[in-house]
Amino acid sequence: QETPVKEVKTETEVTESVTKKASRVRSKKYVAARRLYDTNKLYPLSQAIELVKKTSLSKFDGKIEAHVLGMDMGNIGEIIFPHLELASKKIVILNDEILAQIKDGKVNFDILIATTVTMPKLLPFAKILGPQGLMPNPKNGTLTDKPEETLKKLSVAKTIIKSEKKAPVIHQIVGTVSQKTEEIVANINELIKVVKPIKIKKLVLCATMGPGVKCEVVK
Structure with missing residues (x-):
């Protein structure tokens, strides 16, 4: 009996999946928020974070999330984020x-x-x-x-960085909307360091409720 081969999503399939999710009907506020910036442009981290804050639609202090399309799957590494509050463990x-x-x-x-x-x-x-x-x-x-x-x-609070089970995509909270931009930049730089810049194909930031902003990654 032949051993079944696990299917791995290609970059195209991942992009198509994200596109399908994004194609659902959006609110007028969401559409208006996306018009505040160029959705095809790659922004420097600090500028991208400011745009994410500006386009956050939540009334509460939303999280800022980093979505990374990389090359590796499984556990990528561990991080001690310099400016990220995590739930303490006993x-x-x-x-x-x-x-x-x-x-x-x-x-x-x-x-x-x-x-x-x-x-x-x-x-x-x-x-x-x-x-x-x-x-x-x-x-x-x-x-x-x-x-x-x-x-x-x-x-010491460590965060395990890992990808989705079937795709080299990482989803990681890197801060909050109310947090200082320079602190969020420091957190994201730690994430980039662990994933490795050369292996990052795409980096998108967004608030809990808000559109995604594409970021530059210095190789």
């Missing part, structure tokens, strides 16, 4: 108190760190922790002989 080191909570079915943490000495105590609970991705393992650094040091490292 990280704990396995001890008798945490073990008792797990036994009682109370899993009140996002990341669990264990040592090679304490790890065997978790094996009876593999069916509970495993499906939730909470079992410590050396691959992600949560099974370690230096738990305190690992706790400090993991407490």
Whole structure:
């Protein structure tokens, strides 16, 4: 029996998909916002961000998103954005108190760190922790002989940059409409650095509710 070959979207197919989504009926405000700039022009980052802010249609403080058409798929890398607030995660080191909570079915943490000495105590609970991705393992650094040091490292908010499953397209929040433009520029530059400029075919910025603005990427 032949192994099925996974289908990968080409750049043309990705562009067509985006075009089809964009072709849906837009509001008058959206259409008016798009008329404020040249939709075919590539703008420098700071100018593009200002346009995104100007064309944001939400009454709330919307997010600013970066949509990148690259060349690689899967996990691209990790970033510590210099100016991006992320939801904090509860990280704990396995001890008798945490073990008792797990036994009682109370899993009140996002990341669990264990040592090679304490790890065997978790094996009876593999069916509970495993499906939730909470079992410590050396691959992600949560099974370690230096738990305190690992706790400090993991407490720094990292963002995993990854593409869509079937296309080399990345969608990443890089700031908010109310944020300083220079801070958003710094965040985007970190994203570009991880993805690698030479591998970026297209970079578009937009607000949560607003049209997309194409950006220049210095190779």
